[in-house]
Amino acid sequence: MALTKDRLWKVYRDMVLIRRFEEEVEKYAQNGTIPGFIHLSIGQEAAQAGVVEALKYTDYKFPDHRGHGAIVLSSPQERRKNCMSEIFAKESGINHGRGGSMHVNDLEARNMGFNGIQGSTVVTCLGTAFDSYYRKANKMEGWEADDKDLDVTAVFMGDGTLGEGTCHESLNMAATWNLPIIYCLINNHYAISTHYTESHPQQQLSTWGKGYEVPSFTVDGNDIEAVIEITEQAAERARKGEGPTLIEFMTYRWQGHFSGDPAAYRPDGELEAWQAKCPLLQTKKKLMEVHGYSEEELDALHAEVEEEIQGYVKFSLESPSPKAEDAMKFVYMDREVEGR
Amino acid sequence: MTRKLSFSGAINEALHQEMERDETVFILGEDVAKMGGDFGITKGIWEKWPNRAYDTALSEQAILGLCNGAAVCGLKPVAELMFADFVGVCYDQLINNAAKLCYMYDGQASAQIVVRAVTGGGIRCAYHHSQCIEPWLMNIPGLVIVAPSNAYEAKGLLVGSIRNQNPVVFLEHKLLYNTKSEVPEELYDIELYKAKVVKEGSDITIVAAMTMMAFAEKAAKELEKEGISVEIINPLTIFPLDKETIVDSVAKTGRLVVVQEGPKVMGYAAELGAMVVEDIFEYLKAPLKRVTSLDVPVPFAPVQEDYVLPHYDDVIKACHEVMAF
Numbered sequence: 001m002a003l004t005k006d007r008l009w010k011v012y013r014d015m016v017l018i019r020r021f022e023e024e025v026e027k028y029a030q031n032g033t034i035p036g037f038i039h040l041s042i043g044q045e046a047a048q049a050g051v052v053e054a055l056k057y058t059d060y061k062f063p064d065h066r067g068h069g070a071i072v073l074s075s076p077q078e079r080r081k082n083c084m085s086e087i088f089a090k091e092s093g094i095n096h097g098r099g100g101s102m103h104v105n106d107l108e109a110r111n112m113g114f115n116g117i118q119g120s121t122v123v124t125c126l127g128t129a130f131d132s133y134y135r136k137a138n139k140m141e142g143w144e145a146d147d148k149d150l151d152v153t154a155v156f157m158g159d160g161t162l163g164e165g166t167c168h169e170s171l172n173m174a175a176t177w178n179l180p181i182i183y184c185l186i187n188n189h190y191a192i193s194t195h196y197t198e199s200h201p202q203q204q205l206s207t208w209g210k211g212y213e214v215p216s217f218t219v220d221g222n223d224i225e226a227v228i229e230i231t232e233q234a235a236e237r238a239r240k241g242e243g244p245t246l247i248e249f250m251t252y253r254w255q256g257h258f259s260g261d262p263a264a265y266r267p268d269g270e271l272e273a274w275q276a277k278c279p280l281l282q283t284k285k286k287l288m289e290v291h292g293y294s295e296e297e298l299d300a301l302h303a304e305v306e307e308e309i310q311g312y313v314k315f316s317l318e319s320p321s322p323k324a325e326d327a328m329k330f331v332y333m334d335r336e337v338e339g340r
Numbered sequence: 341m342t343r344k345l346s347f348s349g350a351i352n353e354a355l356h357q358e359m360e361r362d363e364t365v366f367i368l369g370e371d372v373a374k375m376g377g378d379f380g381i382t383k384g385i386w387e388k389w390p391n392r393a394y395d396t397a398l399s400e401q402a403i404l405g406l407c408n409g410a411a412v413c414g415l416k417p418v419a420e421l422m423f424a425d426f427v428g429v430c431y432d433q434l435i436n437n438a439a440k441l442c443y444m445y446d447g448q449a450s451a452q453i454v455v456r457a458v459t460g461g462g463i464r465c466a467y468h469h470s471q472c473i474e475p476w477l478m479n480i481p482g483l484v485i486v487a488p489s490n491a492y493e494a495k496g497l498l499v500g501s502i503r504n505q506n507p508v509v510f511l512e513h514k515l516l517y518n519t520k521s522e523v524p525e526e527l528y529d530i531e532l533y534k535a536k537v538v539k540e541g542s543d544i545t546i547v548a549a550m551t552m553m554a555f556a557e558k559a560a561k562e563l564e565k566e567g568i569s570v571e572i573i574n575p576l577t578i579f580p581l582d583k584e585t586i587v588d589s590v591a592k593t594g595r596l597v598v599v600q601e602g603p604k605v606m607g608y609a610a611e612l613g614a615m616v617v618e619d620i621f622e623y624l625k626a627p628l629k630r631v632t633s634l635d636v637p638v639p640f641a642p643v644q645e646d647y648v649l650p651h652y653d654d655v656i657k658a659c660h661e662v663m664a665f
Contacts, residue, residue: 095444095445095446096446098443098444098446099444103444105444105445107412107445107448107449112409112412113444113445115436115437115440115444116436117432117436117437120405120432120433120436120437122405123401123402123404123405123406123409123433124405124406124408124409124433124437125405125409126402126405126406126409127405127406127407127408127409127410127411127412127413127415127417128409128410128412128413129409130406130409130410130415131409131410131413131414131415134366134391134392134410134415137391138363138389138391138392140363153409165401166401166402166405169397169399169401169402169405170402170405172397172399172402173396173397173399173402173406176397329446329447330442330443330445330446330447331442331443331481331482332442332482332484332505332506333442333447333450333452333505333506334504334505334506335533335580337481
């Protein structure tokens with residue numbers, strides 16, 4: 001399915017935004033401004049932008065640890081700068097600097113955040129999927145109509161995540177109850193240093209879903225049109241109560257596991273081969289060759305994104321740190337915990 | 341109106357009545373729906389509300405994960421862990437997810453879930469179906485652990501736990517299921533985080549929970565005959581502990597004996613001991629005494645299990661020792 005000219009333009013812009021977001025995050029992580037460690041998604045923009053594009057604002061999104069792209073695109077324009085300042089550990093961060101890179105969440109946009117433990121959100125997502133399933137089954141307020149669509153839950157997971165037992169439990173339960181989940185398996189080939197074929201018997205991890213009778217697909221995760229098409233189909237099935245889908249998006253992370261990992265475990269030439277399949281380059285080519293956009297128009301898009309990103313960076317750098325004693329907040333909903 | 345009701349009947353009634361009142365409450369777990377639970381605690385719920393009682397696969401991680409996600413959306417799940425020992429297989433969902441969601445979401449949402457966990461020894465089921473798990477969870481800010489010792493407390497505390505906005509591990513000691521006490525017919529809740537002064541006294545404070553309460557009450561009666569006045573405190577919420585009530589009592593009596601079913605090392609008795617030494621050292625008339633299980637797994641052979649679990653005579657001995665110090 002080819003996207004309309006305008007939609008392809010829009011998602012190209014989304015991908016450029018992710019790329020520039022990640023490059024800036026890397027810069028400030030490398031120079032020590034951003035504390036802790038970060039996982040960059042450069043090279044994987046299409047899978048993130050495409051999945052978010054295929055979903056509604058009211059669908060639940062569980063980004064993975066390499067999820068800055070899905071995070072920033074899930075939030076509306078006015079809160080995107082706060083996603084970046086969260087990574088900078090600032091009070092203006094969307095979670096007031098409480099979680100940082102790995103836990104950025106925006107409940108209003110139904111970005112449910114990532115749990116730092118691989119596989120954890122793969123079972124938590126059962127619950128957000130169960131919510132509308134339950135409300136509809138019990139004809140709760142607002143859910144009385146038989147034809148009302150369920151809210152979809154998309155959970156991002158990596159090829160490495162699949163080794164966790166939660167993935168088995170989750171797929172089994174979701175398939176048994178027809179829960180509205182899309183398992184977005186971002187296969188970037190490596191779990192830190194271990195190639196997925198060294199830790200799994202399958203050549204394509206999507207075949208793993210077939211044992212649960214879950215419709216399972218492998219697509220080119222660098223082809224944004226393919227990503228959107230398959231995700232929209234899965235979302236449609238989920239909404240209608242027809243159950244979960246497992247989609248394996250074949251892609252590649254250009255950096256090491258964390259910012260600063262030299263990734264010496266990769267064979268020579270592998271990165272370069274994938275860089276030639278850059279999702280941004282592919283889309284740009286299509287925009288120019290198929291849809292007739294000019295170099296000037298694309299330059300203008302890049303300049304616009306650049307201005308936006310520099311705005312986020314400025315905001316993040318200028319924002320103050322949170323108050324130290326605010327660390328004591330929200331351990332419990334209904335009781336205080338004694339501070340120093 | 342009150343009448344005698346069993347501990348298991350009280351929990352069942354609490355679930356029925358709270359589910360009647362609040363349509364967001366549902367139950368899930370292994371065999372909890374059609375069968376009504378391995379211990380029969382959830383009987384009659386599936387018949388009444390087939391869409392609010394879910395039998396699951398043997399998947400404790402999925403059960404707890406579903407609870408956490410559903411709670412963030414505003415539902416109130418009550419999950420059953422057939423044996424508290426199974427916390428081991430869903431530990432991550434409890435300590436790294438449930439306990440941290442409120443923190444992660446800046447108080448905008450939390451894991452308002454109840455995990456009913458069947459705990460404790462005494463039924464000759466060996467080391468994987470007999471453990472007291474509370475210390476496994478007491479180092480995790482964000483969790484709440486509740487432990488009733490009779491039917492009245494069980495009903496009120498379960499309702500209080502379902503309404504509590506935090507993740508609550510609700511410990512049901514299997515030896516208590518058939519014990520009976522006066523329980524009001526109507527729905528009521530008991531406030532969490534509050535210890536109960538079960539009996540007032542002036543010489544020794546005994547802190548005990550669940551089945552150990554019976555030891556404490558029996559010992560208090562026996563010691564009374566010798567002129568020793570025992571104050572008994574039941575924490576009810578084992579974590580976070582009601583420090584004030586416990587410390588106030590020990591400040592008054594000057595002596596603390598903790599009767600705890602689980603192993604001694606790093607049990608909650610250790611925390612109680614640290615608490616009084618830190619806060620009211622000058623009031624103490626004797627060292628802390630802990631009556632606990634021995635530090636071994638719970639064995640199967642009755643003669644061995646009886647050897648390992650706490651002995652009533654040791655409670656009397658500990659009380660005599662703190663008086664004689």
